[in-house]
Amino acid sequence: MAPNLQCIFPALHLFGVLMLLLCPSCLSDCSMFPSIAHGSYEDVSSFFSFDTVVRYKCDKGYVLVGEEKITCRNSHWSSPVPQCKALCLKPEIKDGTVSADKDQYVEPENVTVQCDPGYSMVGFPSIICSEDRTWYPEVPKCEWEVRTGCEQVLAGRKLMQCLPSLEDIKMALEVYKLALEIEKLELQT
Template identity: 25%
Template sequence: MKSWFMPCILAAWLFPASGDLCLNPPPVNFSILVVTVTEERFLATYYCIRGYHLIGKKELFCNKSSLEWDSPAPTCLLGHCPNPVLINGQLNSSKLEPVSEEEIVTFKCDTNYILKGSNWTQCQKDHTWTPPLPICIREQCKPPQRSNHVHFKASNFNPGSRVTFYCEDGYQLIGEQSLQCINGEWSGESPICEEVLEAIREAPVEAEESCVFRERNNICENVQRMMQCQKENRKTLEELKYSMEIKKLQLEKIKAVMSTE
């Protein structure tokens, strides 16, 4: 295995234009290129010169069978680290551009926004910021999204506040009834209201206690008793199941109403 250095700013290529070799590695300004040759492939590694940082893939491979590089060439941009950006906020550093190694930047959010993350960061030797760059999020939550037939009650949308949802008559709530504003975002998805079928809302509960299956020591006897009860009341298994579903919906509706009061 052998390797050599190639300063791309000089554009001095060492690959011969041959049909059985890979094409010259793509040139990258303000970088130093190290090429390693093995029996099976070429490896091109790019290093940005001091004062520049790499954007893209650092290493490119070229198999001798395909004779093509596996990725586009990276670029070297001015500054040891990428320029810090804070949307809806402000940053304070010793200078604007380029960013130098070990430079420290502090952050502050605009009015009505709060900082999520560290209020400072430092440019490291590996061209990264540590701690990671923060973001500015809204201090208040936006009004919650709601679908048709959904209403909500809330005194405000400040951090820690809660909003309670309820449905119009004839509709039932599907989802969380109450959400809390945390770090500018609601704690969950807004619920929806689905229409309760007229037949379910108005149909009387016909299932009788005597026809409900109860666990006993003698299961066969209990099954026979339930079947006899259904026969006397002229009920089928589907009818019994339907009446029990109606009772379940009515109990859920009562529970929802009681929890909102």
């Protein structure tokens, strides 16, 4: 062996041992950390460890599904990369209920809306928590059913919604009653 090569090999060997001591995780092929949608990761590896450890966390409004920490050993990750799933708030249903009564739902959770007796549904009864943290399709509404012969009740209900006070409602009903009596008198003549 040439004298120059005899000096280079021990130096390379010493450099390799030094690299192993200073950066053992450099030897594993885990330099590319798997990223996740709606979340972030952090390398939490120990300085003198042969393993690469990554910790994941989700953005506000999302929940982590899977392992919070994954470890790379011998160029293989210990478990699948976790996911950040959307959280949807409980749908507000006036005059109705949802099949699973909770404060929050995780994507792609599905709930069914049911209207109270006397109310009919406007929209689709089955809704799904979607990735953008909204319900799809849109949350249905429960509207009061106006049965045949109940049109006057509906008119009275609208009147109550339009007038600001009980006195105004009484006055409007008196005027309406008077108008009906005048109409009846005119029909008789």
